[in-house]
Amino acid sequence: MFSFDQIIHFALLYSPLSFEDISDRLAEKHPKVVFVLGGPGSGKGTQCEKIVQHFGYTHLSAGDLLRAEKNSGSENGIMIQNMMNEGKIVPSEVTIKLLQKAMLDSGNEKFLIDGFPRNEENRAAFEALTKIEPEFVLYFNCPEKEMERRILNRNQGREDDNIETIRKRFKVFLESSLPVIEYYKGKGKVREIDAAKPVEEVFEEVKDIFNPKVPKDENVEGRCMCCAIL
Numbered sequence: 001m002f003s004f005d006q007i008i009h010f011a012l013l014y015s016p017l018s019f020e021d022i023s024d025r026l027a028e029k030h031p032k033v034v035f036v037l038g039g040p041g042s043g044k045g046t047q048c049e050k051i052v053q054h055f056g057y058t059h060l061s062a063g064d065l066l067r068a069e070k071n072s073g074s075e076n077g078i079m080i081q082n083m084m085n086e087g088k089i090v091p092s093e094v095t096i097k098l099l100q101k102a103m104l105d106s107g108n109e110k111f112l113i114d115g116f117p118r119n120e121e122n123r124a125a126f127e128a129l130t131k132i133e134p135e136f137v138l139y140f141n142c143p144e145k146e147m148e149r150r151i152l153n154r155n156q157g158r159e160d161d162n163i164e165t166i167r168k169r170f171k172v173f174l175e176s177s178l179p180v181i182e183y184y185k186g187k188g189k190v191r192e193i194d195a196a197k198p199v200e201e202v203f204e205e206v207k208d209i210f211n212p213k214v215p216k217d218e219n220v221e222g223r224c225m226c227c228a229i230l
């Protein structure tokens, strides 16, 4: 029949559950969250796909969830489309509800949340509503010229991948998203990566973050028994 997660999904879709109800159900899963941040075109989605394959996370792209919501003909569809075409940030409660539903739906408890939080409102609202604190924040740092080049070659048919909207998105990233990264830097949570390198080289750095190497002198193997015991 239906799994527990499917039942929760139907309940969320067809009954007006409050944020508190959804948050309580989510809290029971004790989710482990990594925020994946970086400018538009820095390679967040590309690297998330690889992390999913290697480390068993579920990838939730805030942008993809908003695009799906827009295409579903929801009452928020026109508003989302207008905001995206202007490179503006959609009100937090819309995005957070989509993220929470997707988390409950997934059957997993390890999540890469890509492209969120993108401003201070996103960050504070997520913290207040879900009480979830990220394990760490992966920050893909990439020069603007390279991000622009990548987006103009992306070919995913996205309406916002045009030069006028790209410039607006860069401005929003500098003014609204970078302060969020600074906030998490202050908490010692940011793992910054040079994202200008080729995909595989970037992923080598990413792997070391998810799978830290044991430093040689802490590796007991290879030492004589008396040193190992000491």
Ligand SMILES: Nc1ncnc2c1ncn2[C@@H]1O[C@H](COP(=O)(O)OP(=O)(O)O)[C@@H](O)[C@H]1O
Pocket (backbone or CB within 6 Å): 038, 039, 040, 041, 042, 043, 044, 045, 046, 047, 150, 151, 153, 154, 155, 195, 196, 197, 198, 199, 200, 202
């Ligand atoms: N390290 C890289 N070097 C060159 N091109 C890349 C790299 N990472 C991603 N790309 C390409 O750049 C474009 C944007 O990548 P994407 O993962 O969609 O970025 P984001 O999600 O941060 O906007 C895609 O066409 C992707 O194939």
Ligand SMILES: Nc1ccn([C@@H]2O[C@H](COP(=O)(O)OP(=O)(O)O)[C@@H](O)[C@H]2O)c(=O)n1
Pocket (backbone or CB within 6 Å): 038, 039, 040, 041, 044, 045, 061, 062, 063, 064, 066, 083, 084, 085, 087, 088, 089, 090, 091, 095, 114, 115, 116, 117, 118, 122, 160, 169
């Ligand atoms: N937290 C978020 C994430 C995306 N968005 C909207 O979705 C658009 C595309 O986001 P995206 O993450 O798919 O874009 P990329 O950084 O992947 O190019 C943004 O420019 C915003 O308009 C939002 O409003 N709030």
Ligand SMILES: [Mg+2]
Pocket (backbone or CB within 6 Å): 044, 045, 061, 063, 115
């Ligand atoms: Mg993306």
